[in-house]
Amino acid sequence: MDNGLVTIPGRYIKPPSHRAVKHLIIPGVEIPVIDMAALESDREKFVQTLCKASSEWGIFQVLIFLLREFICSQLRKIIFKIFYFLFKEKMKYYTEEVFVPVRYCMSMTPSQETHMEWHDHFQHYFSNREKEHPWPKKPACYKLMSALSEGLGLDSNRLVKSFGDSEMILRSNYYLPCPNPDLALGMNGHTDSGGLTILFEDQVGGLQARKGDLWYDLKPIKNAFIVNIADQLEILSNGKYKSIEHRVLVQPDQTRLSIVAFCNPSRDAVIGPLPELIDEQNPPLYKSTLYQEHITNVYTKYLDGKHSQKLQIK
Ligand SMILES: O=C(O)CCC(=O)C(=O)O
Ligand SMILES: [Fe+2]
Numbered sequence: 001m002d003n004g005l006v007t008i009p010g011r012y013i014k015p016p017s018h019r020a021v022k023h024l025i026i027p028g029v030e031i032p033v034i035d036m037a038a039l040e041s042d043r044e045k046f047v048q049t050l051c052k053a054s055s056e057w058g059i060f061q062v063l064i065f066l067l068r069e070f071i072c073s074q075l076r077k078i079i080f081k082i083f084y085f086l087f088k089e090k091m092k093y094y095t096e097e098v099f100v101p102v103r104y105c106m107s108m109t110p111s112q113e114t115h116m117e118w119h120d121h122f123q124h125y126f127s128n129r130e131k132e133h134p135w136p137k138k139p140a141c142y143k144l145m146s147a148l149s150e151g152l153g154l155d156s157n158r159l160v161k162s163f164g165d166s167e168m169i170l171r172s173n174y175y176l177p178c179p180n181p182d183l184a185l186g187m188n189g190h191t192d193s194g195g196l197t198i199l200f201e202d203q204v205g206g207l208q209a210r211k212g213d214l215w216y217d218l219k220p221i222k223n224a225f226i227v228n229i230a231d232q233l234e235i236l237s238n239g240k241y242k243s244i245e246h247r248v249l250v251q252p253d254q255t256r257l258s259i260v261a262f263c264n265p266s267r268d269a270v271i272g273p274l275p276e277l278i279d280e281q282n283p284p285l286y287k288s289t290l291y292q293e294h295i296t297n298v299y300t301k302y303l304d305g306k307h308s309q310k311l312q313i314k
Contacts, residue, residue: 001176011116013183018115020185020215020249025208029216032060033224039143050144051151054229058242059209061224062144062198071200076257082122083174090120098169099125099267101133118184118250119175127167127266139166141196141263144227148196152237154276162236162274163195164266173258175206178250186248186256192230194264199226204256210245232265232291238273239285265291 032053038046053060083090093104096111103123107116126135139145139160146156160166175186186206201207201220208215209228218226234243250256265271272288 006179008118008178008180008184011114012118012178013180014115014185018185018188019182020208020247024213025215025217027217028219030061030219030221031057031209031216031226033063033221034060035063036143037063039147043147047147047150050147054148054151054241056242057209057211058234058244059218059226059228059246061221062227063224065223071259075200075259076202079122079172079174079257079259082172083120093122098123099127101125101130117188118178118186119173119248121171121173123169123171125167125169128165129266135166135168139163139195139263140168140261141198141227144196145263148233148237148241152240152274152277154274158274158276159233159236162265162269162271163232164269166195167264167266169194169260169262169264171260171262173248173256173260175204175248175250175256175258177253177255179252181250181252184250186250189245189247191243191245192228192262193232194230194262195232196263197228197230198261198263199228199258200260201226201258202256204251204254206249206251206256207258208247208249210247215247230262230264232271235271235286235289236274238277238282240277267291 032049034046034049034053038049050060090104093102095103096105096109097103101124103125104120105123106120107113110116124133126133128134142160145159149156149159152158173187178184178186189210203220203222205217205220207218207220207226209218210216228246229241229243231243233241248256248258269291270288271291273284273286278284
């Protein structure tokens with residue numbers, strides 16, 4: 001882009017069947033908004049609202065004022081600087097591996113893709129198994145996970161326990177202005193393969209969530225994080241919470257930045273519908289699966305930009 005590119009390189013052009021179709025997009029949607037302050041003031045109501053948003057949408061906005069101020073003023077600037085590094089510097093971290101301490105990559109797995117996604121990203125992987133890159137025992141999404149457990153009628157620590165030694169991927173996505181935004185996608189439609197995703201985006205917009213055949217254009221709101229249920233939580237909840245498919249469109253004249261925390265189960269965890277949720281009326285909708293195996297499956301599907309593999313392991 002710095003060299004004055006006027007059309008996108010062929011590898012970024014999506015075939016017509018993969019492009020965003022305008023009449024299937026619902027503009028300016030506001031997904032449910034949940035204020036973390038209510039967790040202290042009225043826990044029961046908080047749990048109810050969270051549970052409803054996770055079942056009906058699988059994606060919602062969360063207000064956490066202090067943290068957001070910090071992220072706005074500091075983190076965004078720092079991450080922009082990292083993307084401004086010389087290409088040669090960034091390439092020192094280039095890899096297609098996921099479970100490495102630091103990764104820089106374009107698209108997802110360029111060597112296996114015919115049509116790339118219009119973004120670059122830096123990714124950090126944290127796990128208590130890795131001595132060099134440990135993460136605190138409690139997952140970053142601990143409070144939300146506790147409330148989500150209660151929403152299933154279970155002990156507040158039940159979901160966290162099922163994650164085992166939880167892991168985390170912290171990822172910054174950088175979407176440059178695109179000279180042909182209608183021919184490309186910033187990120188293909190996918191569901192997140194892990195547990196719970198917490199996303200911070202700037203005010204540029206472009207994130208869309210899918211319900212049926214329609215794509216809902218999610219309007220960024222100030223002072224909010226976006227949280228979405230990912231595949232492993234859908235499976236643990238036996239389908240009560242929905243892992244929603246989402247994608248990102250690109251803009252002709254604006255750079256977009258998103259910072260995403262994927263709060264995931266341990267890769268050793270065996271994930272299946274929680275036995276407490278199963279009875280004659282509620283048979284298991286998913287088979288138990290090793291999380292590690294599952295992520296491989298989902299990852300392959302993810303590259304096709306189709307529904308995730310979880311629908312096939314039923
Ligand atoms: O950039 C965004 O808003 C979405 C990013 C995303 O879906 C992902 O990294 O999995
Ligand atoms: Fe995602």
